[in-house]
Amino acid sequence: MELLKKTISEKGKVLPGDVLKVDSFLNHQIDVSLLHEMGKTVYDNFSDCKVDKILTVEASGIAFACLTAQFFCCPVLFAKKSKTSNLSADVYTAEVQSYTHGVKNTIMVSKNYLSSGERVLVVDDFLARGEAANGMIELVEKAGAKLVGVVAAIEKVYQGGGDALRKKGVNVFSLAMIDSLENGKITFCR
Amino acid sequence: MELLKKTISEKGKVLPGDVLKVDSFLNHQIDVSLLHEMGKTVYDNFSDCKVDKILTVEASGIAFACLTAQFFCCPVLFAKKSKTSNLSADVYTAEVQSYTHGVKNTIMVSKNYLSSGERVLVVDDFLARGEAANGMIELVEKAGAKLVGVVAAIEKVYQGGGDALRKKGVNVFSLAMIDSLENGKITFCR
Numbered sequence: 001m002e003l004l005k006k007t008i009s010e011k012g013k014v015l016p017g018d019v020l021k022v023d024s025f026l027n028h029q030i031d032v033s034l035l036h037e038m039g040k041t042v043y044d045n046f047s048d049c050k051v052d053k054i055l056t057v058e059a060s061g062i063a064f065a066c067l068t069a070q071f072f073c074c075p076v077l078f079a080k081k082s083k084t085s086n087l088s089a090d091v092y093t094a095e096v097q098s099y100t101h102g103v104k105n106t107i108m109v110s111k112n113y114l115s116s117g118e119r120v121l122v123v124d125d126f127l128a129r130g131e132a133a134n135g136m137i138e139l140v141e142k143a144g145a146k147l148v149g150v151v152a153a154i155e156k157v158y159q160g161g162g163d164a165l166r167k168k169g170v171n172v173f174s175l176a177m178i179d180s181l182e183n184g185k186i187t188f189c190r
Numbered sequence: 191m192e193l194l195k196k197t198i199s200e201k202g203k204v205l206p207g208d209v210l211k212v213d214s215f216l217n218h219q220i221d222v223s224l225l226h227e228m229g230k231t232v233y234d235n236f237s238d239c240k241v242d243k244i245l246t247v248e249a250s251g252i253a254f255a256c257l258t259a260q261f262f263c264c265p266v267l268f269a270k271k272s273k274t275s276n277l278s279a280d281v282y283t284a285e286v287q288s289y290t291h292g293v294k295n296t297i298m299v300s301k302n303y304l305s306s307g308e309r310v311l312v313v314d315d316f317l318a319r320g321e322a323a324n325g326m327i328e329l330v331e332k333a334g335a336k337l338v339g340v341v342a343a344i345e346k347v348y349q350g351g352g353d354a355l356r357k358k359g360v361n362v363f364s365l366a367m368i369d370s371l372e373n374g375k376i377t378f379c380r
Contacts, residue, residue: 024303028267028299030267032264062256063253066257076219078218078253
């Protein structure tokens with residue numbers, strides 16, 4: 001998606017440790033009009049698919065998921081990262097290693113909101129090694145729901161998570177595909 | 191707002207510990223079309239005010255903030271609850287006691303995204319004792335920004351946080367004002 005690539009090129013910053021900082025528009029400050037356009041692009045790609053629900057994970061996936069869900073006219077479900085006192089014990093869980101934060105999280109959704117047969121689109125801000133996406137797919141599978149596809153705003157293609165999913169037959173759609181962050185330069189795949 | 195009150199009455203659950211569980215539509219599963227209407231109601235209330243930015247706190251405020259920001263055509267900034275490796279050290283911070291989770295969090299925003307003179311609307315899902323709202327107001331003040339008002343989807347009026355802010359002259363706008371959860375019954379103020 002050209003508008004997103006342009007924004008990444010202009011406002012993204014490459015930090016040590018292979019980190020692409022996009023917190024001026026995607027995951028701290030949020031450019032809502034950009035995310036609206038991103039949601040439209042996702043809808044255009046999946047418009048022939050029935051989507052009952054969009055699944056994401058807190059916190060940085062929520063904005064993109066909600067603005068995308070407006071086009072599909074479906075609810076969002078965001079997986080939580082730690083057990084909270086007002087979330088029922090009746091949850092599906094998966095273990096996820098966070099690349100950015102260097103910690104292992106349990107992600108969970110209430111069994112009430114993910115049901116057998118539901119058609120679920122997984123949406124997140126980043127797809128790198130695929131840890132979060134795989135965790136969400138595990139939640140979908142545990143619920144007996146049907147995975148429609150995996151959407152990422154930004155895929156770090158060289159980390160292999162997206163291609164590993166594609167090899168398994170998952171419909172992966174990324175709005176910006178990054179080939180390299182070497183020497184502080186952001187290079188897109190195409 | 192009648193639609194929100196109707197949804198709370200139909201789908202909200204009162205749990206022990208004075209917890210109003212609204213995770214079927216507000217803060218786990220998200221009814222995006224409801225939040226869109228809620229955002230429109232917020233805009234109607236503040237349409238004569240210039241709003242440069244909406245400030246919320248992760249994770250459950252993000253959806254409501256983003257859907258509200260669409261009407262104001264402004265960005266959202268969400269405060270983060272813990273220090274992450276890709277957030278700059280150059281942050282404004284405030285201490286917030288979480289009523290629901292029983293823990294104390296540091297919330298923070300990058301100094302890059304909250305500026306002197308900016309007109310900021312604080313938005314959150316709940317307003318109870320006002321801890322999160324006061325924390326966000328502290329961030330606004332530290333940045334030298336101007337507080338336009340505080341918006342809550344649901345105010346637990348009997349916990350006093352909203353009225354304490356009103357007494358200080360803050361423009362507080364809540365879409366559903368709850369008078370009592372006694373005996374498991376949800377009673378609205380009006």
